[in-house]
Amino acid sequence: MKIVVISHPENFKHEKEILIRLFEEGLEYFHLRKHDFSKSKIEKYLDHLPKEYHNRIIIYDHFDLVDTYKLKGMHFNRKTKEKVGVYNYLLCHKSFSAHSFEEIKDLHNEFDYVFISPVFDSISKNGYTAKITPEEIESFINSGECKHEIVALGGITEHNARELMNKGIAGVALLGNIWTSYFESKNIDLIVKKFREIKQIVQSGRPYCMSIAGFDPSSGAGVTADIKTMEVHEVYGLGICSAITCQNEDEFASVDWLSADKIIAQAEMQFKKHPISVVKIGIIESLSTLNKVIDRLKQLKPDVKIIWDPVIKSTSGFSFHSSIDKSILNEILRKIYLVTPNALESRNLFDTDNPEKIRGIIKSGGFCNVLLKGGHIQSDVVNDFLIMHNDTRVFEGGRYSGIQKHGTGCVLSSAIASRIARGVGLESACEKGKKYTERFILSNNLRLGYHYCSEVLRLDRLH
Known part of the structure; x- marks a missing residue:
């Protein structure tokens, strides 16, 4: 199963150091989501990361940089999904964010996976409570109406990740658990430890x-x-x-x-x-x-x-x-x-x-x-x-x-x-x-x- 890490929306000190540690631990899917970043800021961000990790990075805008930097691919949502066809010439990873099963069923484009959220109460957004249960995800996947691989997002930690195992999902996405823990502790080793624990749980769930x-x-x-x-x-x-x-x-x-x-x-x-x-x-x-x-x-x-x-x-x-x-x-x-x-x-x-x-x-x-x-x-x-x-x-x-x-x-x-x-x-x-x-x-x-x-x-x- 995949482990996806989504960036914190803002830049902060030691972020790139943390990322390099996670890449060294085997992180293959890093979603670079910085909505307020201009193209030049994204380029600067990428320039400060070793080139050997560029093919693990997925961006949310300025999609021409995928080809320039040989990135893994691009991610779309409701606001940007109309751009998918424009970039069909780029044979790279493409993923999508959804918040309901109906939204997934209505997708006409082929995506490598689709986020569904929130599966647990969000850590990064106060009051953003779970709307979809692991059992509902499993039922949807087994219904025959699911044409995409599903990655669960929202409130996932080393304590609840096991509830998602053997549900047919393709992976889990981490956001608040990673970055909130760092802001509270300023301890990079703690972040790496959390990632290792979730990785161990996810890998033990391989069918x-x-x-x-x-x-x-x-x-x-x-x-x-x-x-x-x-x-x-x-x-x-x-x-x-x-x-x-x-x-x-x-x-x-x-x-x-x-x-x-x-x-x-x-x-x-x-x-x-x-x-x-x-x-x-x-x-x-x-x-x-x-x-x-x-x-x-x-x-x-x-x-x-x-x-x-x-x-x-x-x-x-x-x-x-x-x-x-x-x-x-x-x-x-x-x-x-x-x-x-x-x-x-x-x-x-x-x-x-x-x-x-x-x-x-x-x-x-x-x-x-x-x-x-x-x-x-x-x-x-x-x-x-x-x-x-x-x-x-x-x-x-x-x-x-x-x-x-x-x-x-x-x-x-x-x-x-x-x-x-x-x-x-x-x-x-x-x-x-x-x-x-x-x-x-x-x-x-x-x-x-x-x-x-x-x-x-x-x-x-x-x-």
């Missing part, structure tokens, strides 16, 4: 997500690719091996399968220790093995959400399965939450890659949601279709020239699993997962892609 997949020594696909994807999405990934493969990113030589019992034994040890809400499953020996594993996962945690990436053929051309037992397949599709086939895999599973026909099949069969990937369809347009019982969402995309990436299916499904583990709704998780995968594809001109920070890969991180 767990499990990957059951094959081991690919190149780490471009399989369980290690899943874990890398989960890590940058601020989810703790637990890796369960289902197969040992002999391959690199260009050539697949062989696979040695692990039995259902060995896969289950690995998973049981993790469920015994950790609260796992989402499991992503990749290559596995057979549908019979997959069904046994799913049954045991459901015994261990009945409400676990299982996402199946039904790998039939690797990107290097190796075929894993030659036949499909439809009776076992139907059992599986009734037990899991989402399946993510490409066009070829969809024809194997549903005998069609037509979204409307698939929707009829899953509705009549009582099957899970389907994310039909468009990458294997010969077209300049690469649209993905999220097919649900009552609706179909289309996520538009284009085809990119250059070298085909190894492991994009693994990256997509584990990105979706990570976001669901963090409390994001299915539609938003699929949409953001697609965007993350697009950035992964564009990360270099090699077969093995690079993973970057979980803010859906802002291009300033690639420079």
Whole structure:
């Protein structure tokens, strides 16, 4: 989870010294909010901070300075949100301040996160009392109407931060607790101690997500690719091996399968220790093995959400399965939450890659949601279709020239699993997962892609 620190509105002695200490402690998101500052004052402020920390700073005005100083990004509110479109050419962090769920639902722009406040009685503003409870935030996130990541703001301290854990929020923002404590004590070490305590609480709240997949020594696909994807999405990934493969990113030589019992034994040890809400499953020996594993996962945690990436053929051309037992397949599709086939895999599973026909099949069969990937369809347009019982969402995309990436299916499904583990709704998780995968594809001109920070890969991180 993210920890955001918002600046005090006024300049004061030792402020920059405190900031440098917080940056050294790992602060990644500093909101520089000085509404009375002219552009020249902001420039002077930035000039007095080491350049190595500029890419952690988010400003509230004079947005052209983002490019000049290579800042992390910009923050908007009701008064400034009309400016968002003006700065679309800057592919950087963009966030927003909201004070109600209705305001968040009405947002048309894509923001990396949205502040919601106040969640507790404000420390910096006397009489500004809590208007939104942690439980209400959780309910809103789980409602499916929340399309943005939520960062809680208002009155957050080391004493109440734990109440916000496991509510699906993306982070917490600190303001009064940091600066009021300093003005009362004039003790910089006390501020650092408070930050460390909240950081420890927040980090202990990182959700767990499990990957059951094959081991690919190149780490471009399989369980290690899943874990890398989960890590940058601020989810703790637990890796369960289902197969040992002999391959690199260009050539697949062989696979040695692990039995259902060995896969289950690995998973049981993790469920015994950790609260796992989402499991992503990749290559596995057979549908019979997959069904046994799913049954045991459901015994261990009945409400676990299982996402199946039904790998039939690797990107290097190796075929894993030659036949499909439809009776076992139907059992599986009734037990899991989402399946993510490409066009070829969809024809194997549903005998069609037509979204409307698939929707009829899953509705009549009582099957899970389907994310039909468009990458294997010969077209300049690469649209993905999220097919649900009552609706179909289309996520538009284009085809990119250059070298085909190894492991994009693994990256997509584990990105979706990570976001669901963090409390994001299915539609938003699929949409953001697609965007993350697009950035992964564009990360270099090699077969093995690079993973970057979980803010859906802002291009300033690639420079």
